[in-house]
Amino acid sequence: MTDIPLSWNKRTDLRVFRFLLKLFPEDFLEEYEYWLIQTFKDQINDTASRKEYFSLWVKVFLDLVKNAILERVNRFSINNHPALADVLWILGFSLLYVFTSHWWNSYGQRIFRPLENTPFGQSAWSGLVSSAMMGFVIGLSQWVFIRKHIHFNWAWPFATGIFYSVGGFLSRGIDYYIFTNLHKFEVLCKLSVYHANFHSTVQQYLFPLIKAYFVSLSQVLFLPKSRFRWLWIPVNLIAWLGSRQLTIYLYRSFYRVGPFNNWDVFGDIAEGLILAVFLRMLFTMVELEGKSGEMAGELTSA
Amino acid sequence: MSNANSDEFLPLSDAEFHILLILAGREHHGYAIMKTINEHPDISYFLGPATLYRTIRRLLERSLIEEIGDRPDQENDDERRRYYRLSGAGHRVMVSETERLSKLVSIAKDWGLGLGASA
DSSP: OOOOOGTTTTHHHHHHHHHTTTTTTTHHHHHHHHHHHHHHHHHHHOOOOOHHHHHHHHHHHHHHHHHHHHHHHHHSSTTTTTHHHHHHHHHHHHHHHHHHHHHHHTGGGGGGGGGSTTTTTTHHHHHHHHHHHHHHHHHHHHHHHHTTSSTTGGHHHHHHHHHHHHHHHHHHHHHHHHHHHHHHHHHHHHHSSBBTTTTTHHHHHHHHHHHHHHHHHHHTSSSSSOTTGGGGHHHHHHHHHHHHHHHHHHHHHHHTTHHHHHHHHHHHHHHHHHHHHHHHHHHHHHHHHHHHHHHHHHHOOO | OHHHHGGGSSSSOHHHHHHHHHHSSSOOOOHHHHHHHOTTTTOOOOHHHHHHHHHHHHHHHSSSSEESSSSSOOOOOOOTOOOOEEEEHHHHHHHHHHHHHHHHHHHHHHHTOTTOOOO
16 A cells, blocks of 8 residues: 655645535634634644544545534524524414314314203303303413513413303304395305305305404503504414315315315414514514513613 | 533533544644544544534533643643633542433343344
8 A cells, every 4th residue: 555645635635525525514613614624634643554544534424514504504593593482482383273173163162062952052151151161262372482481471362262152253253144134135145156066155254354343452451561452353363364265165166176164274274474573573572572662761860 | 500500501412522522632623633532543433623612612612621722732722722621520420420321221231232133
């Protein structure tokens, strides 16, 4: 095995090594580039044979690539990216929201099944209580994420449940009134005629709108004091309407794929995301307003 | 740092353990640490320059090692070296890690995986 005179290609080695170092984040290089190059220079100087030289290059190359990837991945952590915590909060809020409402629709409401043939099950109270319980579990899923930011926090799911029920009761009442007294009006007010096996009626939009209005009206009192908190009501209306419209749109576009209820989940995801993004923005804004108030106070006292 | 606190750094990664082990003997600069590990006949672990400096940075952040200003080997040295030594906290972490590994070795021995055992 012949020894390799390193002096003639040392510059090339260092050039290649420096080029590979570009894989690392800049702040790491600012601190360690010089030391990495010096260490590599020493290593190259110490290689005694061609075999050692190539073996060293293979090992150093793998070491650089592996560590550059790890360094970049470590940068993408919550500590280095505070915004990532917000994104995770929004996703968590939306997922729990969607999971809870679908759990209730699929399993939760079965608790009322044994009561169906009793006088209670056939009374208006049954619908009210069922609706209130759905509102309660949805409110509970929201409360898990927002409890640290709201006033009277324990009451949030209860208020949500009560007003969900009131909203549902009123919308059903209006629905009933339209059907019985204004049937012709209902026909005239179809937002679209049969289209791709589905037609939209005024009631399908009124129902979520009334519920959203009552629920958000009760919830807005819990939100931290900010001039933006009243936007919670229009945001809810947009979210519930958007959810309904997206479900209808998806069903119309892909109605051959599955029944209407299958597309409901996508509408709920959109709804959860809209609500989560607004709440996260509101809480951040309130925090910033608080901090700027504190700073202003400190400046005044100074 | 108490023993309870030193346990929060355990288990150490291969690179962390080897670097702390070498520094437990005496102060070294980066290349000397790497050379000692890579050329030691009983250590079958390759430490590359990137792993070395990423690990050194992590150990400095955790105050397990410290950089020293004075140069222990001034005659055979040049000024570009940065020397590191084990801190008190680093020593306690190494003791805890060695105890942890010793227990594992004794369990392995109890299960017939000691020296001379064959499959």
